[in-house]
Amino acid sequence: MKLGIVVNEGPYTHEASDTAYNFAVAALEKGHEIYRIFFYHDGVNNATRLTVPPQDDRNIQQKWTELQEKHDLDLVVCIAAAQRRGILDENEMKRQGKDAYNIAPGFRISGLGQLIEAGIQCDRLVTFGD
Amino acid sequence: MKLGIVVNEGPYTHEASDTAYNFAVAALEKGHEIYRIFFYHDGVNNATRLTVPPQDDRNIQQKWTELQEKHDLDLVVCIAAAQRRGILDENEMKRQGKDAYNIAPGFRISGLGQLIEAGIQCDRLVTFGD
Amino acid sequence: MSEGVKKFLYVNRKAPHGTIYALEALEVVLIGAAFEQDVELAFLDDGVFQLVKGWDTKDLGSKNFAPTYMALGDFEVTKVFVEKESLDERGLTADDLMELMYEDEDDDWAEKPSIRIVSREEMARIMAANDVILSF
Amino acid sequence: MSEGVKKFLYVNRKAPHGTIYALEALEVVLIGAAFEQDVELAFLDDGVFQLVKGWDTKDLGSKNFAPTYMALGDFEVTKVFVEKESLDERGLTADDLMELMYEDEDDDWAEKPSIRIVSREEMARIMAANDVILSF
């Protein structure tokens, strides 16, 4: 089946992003297609490359980035939610007159339409959040 | 009285940081001393200068920064919680080998001991969170 | 099934102001309205508090987004289901809610209420009858 | 009052793993142990799940921080109160909990259990008797 996944919480704070990641891995192993993973609400915080988790803990952002590379996934960060929470790519940095950006490799920033479109295109939409 | 304030949630996502801000303003207006405001858990997300809230909404980070300037407040961001969530100052950026930092003016990064010390030094400790 | 019109249900179960879910859910609904799918909104549990009228957020200092609910009709979002049992438990009645209206193009643009109070059983059937559920 | 030894109570009411509060609360307790204040830990409501033994977080992929609870005694955190009513409601008994021990320096370093099961009424008195409460 063609899957859409929605991630609504930040890494570490809430288990939702671990669950979403493990679910995505299991779906890929079973040969399903992941059409898109959409990060909304605090979920946009999965996409900052500035995290420094403790040495003995997982690096959730890095796990997403590696999964994206391996399977050419479409990891979309909602632009409105990202602006509110200080997640910017280089383009947004310039547009907003900021002096730094923090998006991690493998994620792209786009609009909420990408969520609706995933709902239309996918056989199933699965939401992880708080 | 000498007050310590703990803020445990990020701006916008949860009302806790609004409540803490409004409480701090009211305490200052009544002539109380705010010994320290400590940002823990997702509360560290109050301290990113990269947020771009909608034009018709409040800018919570900026409100904290201005309150700090006006009253010379001690706004402390927990270093462990901040690392997990990608909030860095210039020093941490260098130490961790990162290429950008995002802390807003008026906040400083320090250890959890600052929270305990506030508990010891203050007449009252008031916590806002989820 | 992946190309036709789908029935989208937005399920709102959280109170406004305390957390951002109500506001960010509305942002999805507004964007979604442009996609010409069938759209229904469900308010149950603490979600019914979102529709209580008379908000004044000035002292709190946050944005008053009540007008966005009032504008849903203009975005052709006209099916708003509110669960009666959720209202009852919380001491609320239909009179406590905002009056959401829309103009019915099939009935000479007559103004009609968007909110329909439904029982818990009907709410379960509404959930079962949709294709895609977005939960907030 | 601002310079003497204070009685700190850490109130843990949330389950582990689902959210980070349990883990980050422990980090505060460990740092706080260095400050030579009186320290007590309270576990009630879903907080009692933090002490259930037998964690295996491998499949989940997160850090297993159960050993940190086991090490509390070494940090001289020896007063751990667990509410009986909270255990009962959740189908748990004292036997389901980790065995937290400490060495009593006043009793020839005898090994003693840190956990004390208390009633809801006693828990209320423990809260009332402390100077500073940190809630997680």
Place this chain on the structure above:
Amino acid sequence: MAMLHTVNKSPYEKSALESCLNHVSEGDTVLLIEDGVYAVVKGGRAANALASVKGVKIAALEADLKARGIGGDKITEGVEVVDYGGFVDLVEANDKTEAWL
């Protein structure tokens, strides 16, 4: 050693208020803030629970009530409405504060 308890959770979504009321002592104050103020809506299940607690002052934060459209005769009897300044006064008047998060 009177205590101020703050509750910021909806009593219909979370068990924080119930747990708080199970642990208050006589002479304490419970201040409802944020989504906690939904407990005062007259005729609601939670308002009935509040009414059954004796010897404890119940207060609610005005800004949070107003933001949510809860005012006047929608507020159950026995609840004191305070502004942020009143919140500060309650913190001062009690020996310590416990947040029921």
Place this chain on the structure above:
Amino acid sequence: MAMLHTVNKSPYEKSALESCLNHVSEGDTVLLIEDGVYAVVKGGRAANALASVKGVKIAALEADLKARGIGGDKITEGVEVVDYGGFVDLVEANDKTEAWL
């Protein structure tokens, strides 16, 4: 039109499971994940509530049970334990998924 309902909240802290069980239809499946798995602890109040629901399959995610030390005879009867692959299969086997957040 069978549905998969996911519940990730502790039934002792939040009302999500209760509301979910009030809205399921016959033939649906409820999958407990994250803190939702605490509902299966035998002898707990929530396990009794689960047992009263008829015509609905109850499943729980193995990784979340194991992380929390809930296994073997601590799990109440009638609960199917599934791994992440089983979660994916449940998503496929049902027409749609509703998350009770």
